[in-house]
Amino acid sequence: MIDSVEIIGLIAAILTTLAFIPQVIKVISTNSSKGLSLTTFIIFIIGVILWFIYGIFKSSISMILGNGITFFLALIIIVYIIKNKKTNL
Amino acid sequence: MIDSVEIIGLIAAILTTLAFIPQVIKVISTNSSKGLSLTTFIIFIIGVILWFIYGIFKSSISMILGNGITFFLALIIIVYIIKNKKTNL
Numbered sequence A, B: 001m002i003d004s005v006e007i008i009g010l011i012a013a014i015l016t017t018l019a020f021i022p023q024v025i026k027v028i029s030t031n032s033s034k035g036l037s038l039t040t041f042i043i044f045i046i047g048v049i050l051w052f053i054y055g056i057f058k059s060s061i062s063m064i065l066g067n068g069i070t071f072f073l074a075l076i077i078i079v080y081i082i083k084n085k086k087t088n089l
Helices: A005-019 A020-030 A040-056 A059-087 B004-018 B021-031 B038-057 B061-087
Strands: none
Touching: A005 A020, A005 B038, A020 A059, A020 B038, A040 A059, A040 B004, A040 B021, A059 B004, B004 B038, B004 B061, B021 B061, B038 B061
8 A cells, every 4th residue: 555655755756757758848849958958967867866776775666666767758858968969069 | 873775865865956056057157048948847846845745754864955955956947947938028
């Protein structure tokens, strides 16, 4: 059974994960990552990997699922930023 | 005493928090939030508030501190996006 605290975590995980979808859509549809900081997303994705590991130790389904998906969304953004930087060289 | 799992969480919190600093600097120094999705940051900040509450229930110092600071960094970005949208009207 999922307790009420875990439900807060689950909603938090869903929100901080879904949050990146509009940004990913914006980057893909405009084919531009202008304005986005590469440093931010690289530091962020390393943090997300550590949160994922932390979630495994804390047996937190919310953290494992949320950070797992956020990892892939942040990765898409990073790929676009690097691709755009290369194009602009 | 902080255990080794909590150290992973602490580093994760530090990284996902510090991550937003280059983005905040970019937004402030260029005085532009172009390319940043307002929807992303609004959904994200609500998620961060819930992670903060979840951290209190889980007695996780990393989550409380990390999400507390991330809240303020995300808030700065949101204020800039809205300010920029108004200027562009």
